[in-house]
Amino acid sequence: xISIYLRKINIWYLxxxxxxIAVAIPIVTVFSSFFDSTSNYSDIIKNTxxxxxxxxxxxLLFGVLFLTFIIGVSSAYLVSFYKFTGSNFFKWALILxxxxxxxxxxxxxxxxFENYGTAFTILKNLFGEGDYNSKIPKFxxxxxxxxxxxxSLFGYVYVLTRASFHYQxxxxxxxxxxxxxxxxxxxxxxxxxxxxxAIVAGLSLVAMETLSDFGSVSFxxxxxxxxxxxxxxxxxxxxxxxxxxxxxxxxxxxxxxxxENLSRKKAQYHSPTRGGFKKKALTTLHGYKALLAFxxxxxxxxxxxxxxxxxxxxxxxxxxxxxxxxxxxSLFSNTIILVFLSSFVLISFAFISNYGNRLSRSKFLExxxxxxxxxxxxxxIILAVAFITFISWxxxxxxxxxxxxxxxxxxxxxxxxxxxxxxIRFYSLASNGIKSGYLKISYSIDESAYLLGYSKFKTFKNIxxxxxxxxxxxxxxxxxxxxxxxxxxxxxMRPFNFETFATQAxxxxxxxxxxAAAAPxxxxxxxxxxFILITSRYILKD
Amino acid sequence: MRLIIIRxxxxxxxxxxxxxxxxxxxxxxxxxxxxxxxxNLSFAAEVNVFSARHYDSDIQLYxxxxxxxxxxxxxxxxxxxxxxxxxxxxxxxxxADIYITADAGRLGAFDAKGMFxxxxxxxxxxxxxxxxxxxxxxxxxxxxxxxYYSPERVNANELNGMTYxxxxxxxxxxxxxxxxxxxxxNQSLVASLVKHNxxxxxxxxxxxxVANMAxxxxxxxRAQILAVAAGEADLAVANTYYLALMxxxxxxAEQQAAAKKVLPFFPNQGDRGTHMNISGGGVLKNAPNxxxxxxxxEFLLTxxxxxxxxxxxxxxxxxxxxxxxxxxxxxxxxxxxxxxTKVVNYQKNQAIALECMLSAKWK
Numbered sequence: 014x015i016s017i018y019l020r021k022i023n024i025w026y027l028x029x030x031x032x033x034i035a036v037a038i039p040i041v042t043v044f045s046s047f048f049d050s051t052s053n054y055s056d057i058i059k060n061t062x063x064x065x066x067x068x069x070x071x072x073l074l075f076g077v078l079f080l081t082f083i084i085g086v087s088s089a090y091l092v093s094f095y096k097f098t099g100s101n102f103f104k105w106a107l108i109l110x111x112x113x114x115x116x117x118x119x120x121x122x123x124x125x126f127e128n129y130g131t132a133f134t135i136l137k138n139l140f141g142e143g144d145y146n147s148k149i150p151k152f153x154x155x156x157x158x159x160x161x162x163x164x165s166l167f168g169y170v171y172v173l174t175r176a177s178f179h180y181q182x183x184x185x186x187x188x189x190x191x192x193x194x195x196x197x198x199x200x201x202x203x204x205x206x207x208x209x210x211a212i213v214a215g216l217s218l219v220a221m222e223t224l225s226d227f228g229s230v231s232f233x234x235x236x237x238x239x240x241x242x243x244x245x246x247x248x249x250x251x252x253x254x255x256x257x258x259x260x261x262x263x264x265x266x267x268x269x270x271x272x273e274n275l276s277r278k279k280a281q282y283h284s285p286t287r288g289g290f291k292k293k294a295l296t297t298l299h300g301y302k303a304l305l306a307f308x309x310x311x312x313x314x315x316x317x318x319x320x321x322x323x324x325x326x327x328x329x330x331x332x333x334x335x336x337x338x339x340x341x342x343s344l345f346s347n348t349i350i351l352v353f354l355s356s357f358v359l360i361s362f363a364f365i366s367n368y369g370n371r372l373s374r375s376k377f378l379e380x381x382x383x384x385x386x387x388x389x390x391x392x393x394i395i396l397a398v399a400f401i402t403f404i405s406w407x408x409x410x411x412x413x414x415x416x417x418x419x420x421x422x423x424x425x426x427x428x429x430x431x432x433x434x435x436x437i438r439f440y441s442l443a444s445n446g447i448k449s450g451y452l453k454i455s456y457s458i459d460e461s462a463y464l465l466g467y468s469k470f471k472t473f474k475n476i477x478x479x480x481x482x483x484x485x486x487x488x489x490x491x492x493x494x495x496x497x498x499x500x501x502x503x504x505x506m507r508p509f510n511f512e513t514f515a516t517q518a519x520x521x522x523x524x525x526x527x528x529a530a531a532a533p534x535x536x537x538x539x540x541x542x543x544f545i546l547i548t549s550r551y552i553l554k555d
Numbered sequence: 556m557r558l559i560i561i562r563x564x565x566x567x568x569x570x571x572x573x574x575x576x577x578x579x580x581x582x583x584x585x586x587x588x589x590x591x592x593x594x595n596l597s598f599a600a601e602v603n604v605f606s607a608r609h610y611d612s613d614i615q616l617y618x619x620x621x622x623x624x625x626x627x628x629x630x631x632x633x634x635x636x637x638x639x640x641x642x643x644x645x646x647x648x649x650x651a652d653i654y655i656t657a658d659a660g661r662l663g664a665f666d667a668k669g670m671f672x673x674x675x676x677x678x679x680x681x682x683x684x685x686x687x688x689x690x691x692x693x694x695x696x697x698x699x700x701x702x703y704y705s706p707e708r709v710n711a712n713e714l715n716g717m718t719y720x721x722x723x724x725x726x727x728x729x730x731x732x733x734x735x736x737x738x739x740x741n742q743s744l745v746a747s748l749v750k751h752n753x754x755x756x757x758x759x760x761x762x763x764x765v766a767n768m769a770x771x772x773x774x775x776x777r778a779q780i781l782a783v784a785a786g787e788a789d790l791a792v793a794n795t796y797y798l799a800l801m802x803x804x805x806x807x808a809e810q811q812a813a814a815k816k817v818l819p820f821f822p823n824q825g826d827r828g829t830h831m832n833i834s835g836g837g838v839l840k841n842a843p844n845x846x847x848x849x850x851x852x853e854f855l856l857t858x859x860x861x862x863x864x865x866x867x868x869x870x871x872x873x874x875x876x877x878x879x880x881x882x883x884x885x886x887x888x889x890x891x892x893x894x895x896t897k898v899v900n901y902q903k904n905q906a907i908a909l910e911c912m913l914s915a916k917w918k
Contacts, residue, residue, distance in 0.1 A: 243636075394637070397637075
């Protein structure tokens with residue numbers, strides 16, 4: 014009996030433990046080289062640019078948070094509380110913005126607004142020759158990055174806020190009405206405050222993604238902490254500075270993570286657990302109000318999704334040669350292989366670990382799993398290089414004792430290695446997804462089940478699984494979307510002759526062939542959109 | 556009480572799962588085999604290229620090479636420094652045979668870390684001028700970093716005898732556009748100035764250039780040329796192939812028209828000549844197929860390959876007897892190239908160059 018008990022504990026323990034270790038590798042690697050050599054690059058950088066890195070990261074973060082808050086909350090509010098032309102369409106159409114990675118959005122912005130870009134062509138065709146370049150606003154540099162990142166990430170705020178609005182108690186709102194609150198007052202006094210945890214959770218996800226963004230900030234040439242780490246570590250071998258910058262970044266992100274977790278916990282208190290969930294009465298809008306609501310939602314949909322799609326489509330059409338040159342079949346199969354392998358691996362492990370946590374209710378395990386989300390805290394590009402560094406250390410110091418060869422080629426430049434780094438990067442996504450699925454199943458439900466004579470397994474099978482089935486599917490799709498869009502890890506870790514839509518688009522873009530990057534970008538967006546559409550009913554479950 | 560239930564349930568749960576676990580193990584094994592197959596896929600005769608220069612036309616060239624020699628070319632392309640890091644970390648196990656990138660300074664820096672081996676063959680030595688190769692790597696194609704001006708706003712007199720040094724002249728105040736200081740082509744250009752004028756003068760010069768900028772540095776080389784076309788600035792610094800690319804219509808009719816609004820200018824004709832740079836490559840220290848790698852380098856320097864390169868990327872040929880693309884010829888080919896400054900030396904001064912630019916608050 015005791016031995017079985019121990020064995021049981023060990024499996025869960027071990028898996029959670031191993032997962033945490035695996036996911037912690039990059040952090041350990043980054044910090045373990047703390048006392049390594051420093052080049053004189055750091056002196057130059059410290060005097061001139063360290064301040065800039067911090068300032069830029071802050072400005073970027075601030076701008077993105079502000080924009081995503083406005084866009085995300087107001088659109089969620091409109092579609093949750095009102096009925097107007099297209100309101101049902103916008104409910105799901107707005108999440109299509111998830112299909113557009115920030116770096117592709119950045120390409121579109123540049124393509125459209127640059128001197129002699131698409132905007133110029135449109136104006137010229139409409140009004141004839143003219144000096145339009147100086148009149149067209151330039152979305153590049155910091156402004157460009159803020160816009161690109163905001164419109165590709167506001168979905169997080171939108172989805173979470175909308176869910177919170179949806180479950181918001183109608184009783185409370187009615188109570189407000191009885192107290193004589195007008196629309197405005199009830200929005201600011203009741204609706205917004207009770208959705209605060211969801212909004213904060215959404216914003217902290219946005220913040221984490223923003224801080225670890227590499228593609229669009231490097232495209233716009235902005236020196237943020239992330240590009241700073243990249244330059245210090247990879248370009249100048251200045252580990253001390255890289256560590257210092259990583260440290261700042263991690264502090265930021267861990268802070269955000271704690272904030273997100275706390276908000277999630279609070280968010281539970283607002284969900285109606287028992288009785289009295291009255292379906293919300295939607296206010297139907299008429300006249301100019303309906304027009305305003307429609308225009309607002311349509312603008313967001315247009316800017317976040319249609320604009321990049323149309324820009325890429327336009328280029329694909331006027332430069333068809335690039336589409337013909339594209340090896341679609343191999344790009345597609347490579348992307349799909351990665352999607353399936355990583356979803357499978359991530360979900361399996363997240364499941365093992367979470368189920369174990371729920372069964373054992375061990376505080377230690379829970380802390381360990383919480384720690385294992387740290388992969389999310391490190392920008393992909395740093396993660397990939399840290400992994401390579403770790404494998405080469407591992408090879409030199411441990412594997413060589415056992416006389417095993419080729420360990421590096423198994424992990425570096427292979428699909429296996431790629432999937433492992435994806436695993437580290439997206440584990441928090443999978444684990445938190447399953448976890449929040451589990452959180453929805455109150456322990457009291459488990460206990461009621463036991464009282465009804467359900468066994469643990471039956472409880473799991475008949476109660477957890479039906480609940481979690483949607484979570485699993487949803488998480489699988491979320492991982493797929495992330496993998497399809499993922500750039501820096503794929504770029505560094507991929508095998509020979511292996512391109513995905515993301516790397517292909519990047520490669521063209523980095524050669525200043527944005528028009529050639531259009532076709533792979535377009536396919537990437539379409540595939541991701543497809544995945545989003547098939548899950549939209551789960552993401553937006555009413 | 557609850558504990559007991561948990562134990563019991565755990566027990567039954569584990570039995571139910573045993574069969575499943577076996578199945579799972581089987582699947583995992585098959586999976587692992589599948590993965591190892593993926594990781595160890597290799598050909599008898601091959602050469603593995605790590606390239607930070609990734610034109611489609613390069614891929615077509617590699618295909619031609621395979622047709623000729625039967626040697627399969629495998630490619631990983633990516634960001635320059637990240638690729639270098641991967642090669643360095645892979646160490647003796649690295650499968651990379653050859654590393655190709657743009658900018659002599661990058662090649663030099665990687666060489667300084669001891670990552671290349673002797674890449675020279677008598678064929679390469681015979682066709683590539685000494686100035687554009689070292690023992691361990693060779694240039695494959697050339698480009699010049701020149702100036703572009705608006706003929707409407709800059710008159711011939713102003714440009715008479717114009718040099719890179721002249722970019723700091725106050726008469727250009729608010730009229731110059733150039734890329735950021737982190738751009739490697741700028742670092743090489745400024746490194747060559749350090750070589751000729753010394754650190755102190757170059758740091759002063761950087762301040763002068765920053766003071767003359769029409770806007771904070773941003774965008775790529777093409778964006779600098781477009782800024783002049785659009786009237787944002789009068790004078791831009793950019794590499795030669797960008798203008799030809801736009802003139803070719805490959806970037807669309809709009810940019811083709813815009814490119815015609817600017818004219819190229821080759822600086823420093825009165826003294827050492829215009830700053831030249833290369834894209835090139837070398838055989839890596841731990842290359843598993845060094846001979847094949849050398850064959851590939853030799854192939855890239857044949858007349859056939861050079862013609863292919865110059866006609867697709869608008870660079871200058873590395874070898875004699877190959878003509879640049881017509882559009883490049885139109886820009887002028889009789890100009891004096893800076894052959895005093897060996898491209899091998901760019902690397903030595905790039906750090907100082909960056910320091911000068913950064914301390915001048917060159918974005």
